[in-house]
Amino acid sequence: MKIRHSLLLLLSAMLMIGCNTNAQNKEKSMKAQGKKILIAYYSYSGNTKVVANQIKELTGGDICEIKVVKPYPTDYNGVVNQAKDEIDKGYEPEITTTKVNIDDYDIIFVGSPCWWYTIASPVRTFLKQNNLKGKIIIPFMTHGGSGLKDQDIKKLCPNSTFLDGVEVSGSSVNTSKPKVEKWLKKINVID
Numbered sequence: 435m436k437i438r439h440s441l442l443l444l445l446s447a448m449l450m451i452g453c454n455t456n457a458q459n460k461e462k463s464m465k466a467q468g469k470k471i472l473i474a475y476y477s478y479s480g481n482t483k484v485v486a487n488q489i490k491e492l493t494g495g496d497i498c499e500i501k502v503v504k505p506y507p508t509d510y511n512g513v514v515n516q517a518k519d520e521i522d523k524g525y526e527p528e529i530t531t532t533k534v535n536i537d538d539y540d541i542i543f544v545g546s547p548c549w550w551y552t553i554a555s556p557v558r559t560f561l562k563q564n565n566l567k568g569k570i571i572i573p574f575m576t577h578g579g580s581g582l583k584d585q586d587i588k589k590l591c592p593n594s595t596f597l598d599g600v601e602v603s604g605s606s607v608n609t610s611k612p613k614v615e616k617w618l619k620k621i622n623v624i625d
């Protein structure tokens with residue numbers, strides 16, 4: 435009887451130590467660690483901008499909109515054709531210089547609409563113009579059904595660390611904040 439009692443005590447003590455260790459092992463979120471966050475994005479028709487602002491509200495990061503010097507055509511076929519041509523040629527449209535200093539940041543969210551199964555050309559320019567070596571990059575994308583197509587971000591930033599990105603259908607950006615929050619918690623950016 436006494437032995438059984440002692441064994442039980444020993445077992446519960448071991449469990450308590452185990453739980454304690456787990457609690458200590460849970461790494462603080464990046465936000466809690468004070469990591470500096472930048473949300474850089476391009477948006478042609480406004481969807482990606484909505485998601486970028488949701489990320490800003492949830493993380494408290496700084497936001498930077500990538501803008502083109504020469505505006506894209508306003509008609510859908512016009513922009514679709516121009517984008518196809520630019521992507522086929524690897525063209526980098528001129529973007530307005532933003533005032534951000536990338537060196538000030540540890541984590542860069544990179545947001546783009548899906549254009550022809552990849553990032554929009556202005557995001558390509560941004561990634562070519564800024565050195566993201568050693569940074570943590572987190573992609574996000576809005577789309578019309580293709581999902582997250584971040585392969586070119588990875589190609590353009592071979593010396594960065596990537597965390598899992600998120601995709602949001604363009605038609606559901608106005609209700610995507612809970613999805614965005616769940617994703618940010620999963621990748622441990624926020625608690």
Ligand SMILES: Cc1cc2nc3c(=O)[nH]c(=O)nc-3n(C[C@H](O)[C@H](O)[C@H](O)COP(=O)(O)O)c2cc1C
Nearest residue numbers: 477478479480481482547548550551578579580604
């Ligand atoms: C030029 C162009 C190309 C597109 N190509 C795709 C595509 O390949 N796959 C897809 O799912 N959606 C595609 N779309 C739809 C956009 O990705 C989608 O509407 C997105 O939410 C737009 O984001 P924005 O409002 O921030 O520009 C394309 C839209 C445009 C204008």
